[in-house]
Amino acid sequence: MGLTAIQKRESSFAKAISRYFGYRFAIRNWRRLLELPAADEILKTMRDTRIVKPIVSEPPRGNIVVLAPHPDDEAIGPGGTLLCLAGSGSATLSLLLLTAGLPAERPIRRLESEATARRLGGSFHCLDLADGDIPVDEVTVARFAAAIDALAPDVLMLPFALDDHDDHRRANELLIKTADRLACHPEVWAYQVYGGVLCNVVVDITDVADAKRELIRTYSSQMAARDWANFSLGLAAWNSRFLPRRDTAFAEMFLVLPLRDYVGLVRNLFQGGVGYRSKRYQAK
Numbered sequence: 001m002g003l004t005a006i007q008k009r010e011s012s013f014a015k016a017i018s019r020y021f022g023y024r025f026a027i028r029n030w031r032r033l034l035e036l037p038a039a040d041e042i043l044k045t046m047r048d049t050r051i052v053k054p055i056v057s058e059p060p061r062g063n064i065v066v067l068a069p070h071p072d073d074e075a076i077g078p079g080g081t082l083l084c085l086a087g088s089g090s091a092t093l094s095l096l097l098l099t100a101g102l103p104a105e106r107p108i109r110r111l112e113s114e115a116t117a118r119r120l121g122g123s124f125h126c127l128d129l130a131d132g133d134i135p136v137d138e139v140t141v142a143r144f145a146a147a148i149d150a151l152a153p154d155v156l157m158l159p160f161a162l163d164d165h166d167d168h169r170r171a172n173e174l175l176i177k178t179a180d181r182l183a184c185h186p187e188v189w190a191y192q193v194y195g196g197v198l199c200n201v202v203v204d205i206t207d208v209a210d211a212k213r214e215l216i217r218t219y220s221s222q223m224a225a226r227d228w229a230n231f232s233l234g235l236a237a238w239n240s241r242f243l244p245r246r247d248t249a250f251a252e253m254f255l256v257l258p259l260r261d262y263v264g265l266v267r268n269l270f271q272g273g274v275g276y277r278s279k280r281y282q283a284k
Helices: 003-017 021-025 030-038 079-085 103-119 138-151 166-181 206-216 228-242 259-273
Strands: 062-068 091-099 123-129 155-159 187-191 201-204 251-258
Touching: 062 079, 062 138, 079 091, 079 201, 079 206, 079 251, 091 103, 091 138, 091 166, 103 123, 123 138, 138 166, 155 166, 166 259, 187 259, 206 228, 228 251, 251 259
Parallel strands: 062 091, 062 155, 091 123, 155 187
Antiparallel strands: 187 251, 201 251
16 A cells, blocks of 8 residues: 555544544554554564564673663663673673763763663763754764774664664664674664563563662652653563563563664664654654
8 A cells, every 4th residue: 555545544534533532542643653664574573472482591691782872771671681790790781871861960860870880880981962862963873883883792782673762763773874884793682661672582580670670760860750660670570471480570571683683674664764753853
C-alpha cells in the first residue's frame, strides 16, 4: 500500500471514530504510525520466543563502554548487569554521557553520574551535548567517534533503537553515522530503559536487585518526579519470565549483535526523520 493510500485510510478512520471521545486518547497522532514501515525489519523479529529464544548469559567481559544519553540511563537500564561486574576483575567500565541533562540541572546530575561511575568502579566521560537537541552534524559525529575510539570498547552498551525517547534514538543515529569510521569494532549490547527490546540475551540480576535500587537512587534529583527504582525493578521482574522459574527473580534484557549487524538492523529507522517524535529531530 502506498503512502497516499495509507494517509487516506488514516484520515477516514480518524473521522469515523471521532465521535467516540475515549478513542481520541488511544493514539495521539495517527500520522506517526507511518514510523512502522521503517521499523518493520526490527518489529518482525520481536516475537521473542517464536523466532529468537533468549539465552541466559553471564555479563559481558573485557573493556565495556556504557553510552548513556542522560545521567541515570545507565543505572535504570543495565545497572544490575554493571553491578554484577563491579569488583569482579573481569571487565573495565567507562560511562560515556551524551548530555548532562537540562541546563538548570546539569551541575547536580553530573555529580550524581560521577558518583555512580565511582560506585561501579568505572571512569566518567561526558560530551555535554544539548538535552533534547543532540546534533548529528559532522563536528558532533567526529567528537563521538573520537570518544568511542579513545575508550576502545570490546562491548558498547546503548539504549535500544526503538526505546521511547528521542534522545535515546538519537544515540543510535549517532552510532550509525559513526560506525564506518570507528577503528574499534565492539559488540553492541542494546539495553532497555522505557520499553520493550528485541531480546536475545538475558542477564539474571536477582542477587543485585536491591543494590540496583540503591544505585538508581543515587540520582536523587530525579526521584521526585518518579520512583525510577520502582519503575526499573518492575521491568526487571517482568523480564524474569525468561529465567528458570523461581519465586522472586529479576532480569535485564539485551539485544546483542556485532556492531555492523546492529547498525544494519536499525539503520532504516532514521531515514527522513521517521524514527522521531519531536519536530526538531524530524527536521535534522
